[in-house]
Amino acid sequence: AQSVTQLGSHVSVSEGALVLLRCNYSSSVPPYLFWYVQYPNQGLQLLLKYTSAATLVKGINGFEAEFKKSETSFHLTKPSAHMSDAAEYFCAVSEPKGSGAGSYQLTFGKGTKLSVIP
């Protein structure tokens, strides 16, 4: 089964500093990878996704991620943190489950809580 591992359950950065959230994947086939953000008491919002079209993926709110096959990584970055970026971030992989049409599932890493210090 495919999986993702997020390094660091809690990351703190100063406002204006670089944001780096780490995600490593485990997959024997080309993975389809996603980053989601979850604000308190809300659902998940898709930030960006990797589907093999380009290794550098740009998402919403100034975030981007680079797929590195040699490092099995898909780290999320943002050049300058804003207070509004404080949230929980989940890396996820889409993998086959069962058989037949519709047999895919999104499996999440354990999440990284980002705090932004003014």
Added chain:
Amino acid sequence: DTEVTQTPKHLVMGMTNKKSLKCEQHMGHRAMYWYKQKAKKPPELMFVYSYEKLSINESVPSRFSPECPNSSLLNLHLHALQPEDSALYLCASSQGPGRSNGYTFGSGTRLTVV
């Protein structure tokens, strides 16, 4: 319309009650999902519907009963729940069953079982 709408947003129910969670999307998505999320944990898959047919049941207890009346609606019927079932229940949809499709999530129903 680019949203997944879940109702109610909050629900408190007793262990003998019967209630239902509702999820609706009008994006033409043909795959819909129920996830359960406990505090400080990632979402965990419960059910997947593809083209209105149940395609994945992650060994969920029978006190949770999903239903997909049409391609836009997804229900989760609850009966005889336990306090440990208290969680955020998230509905999601995607264009189809393909691996490359991102999921659109609703804002969830916060369920408390007393």
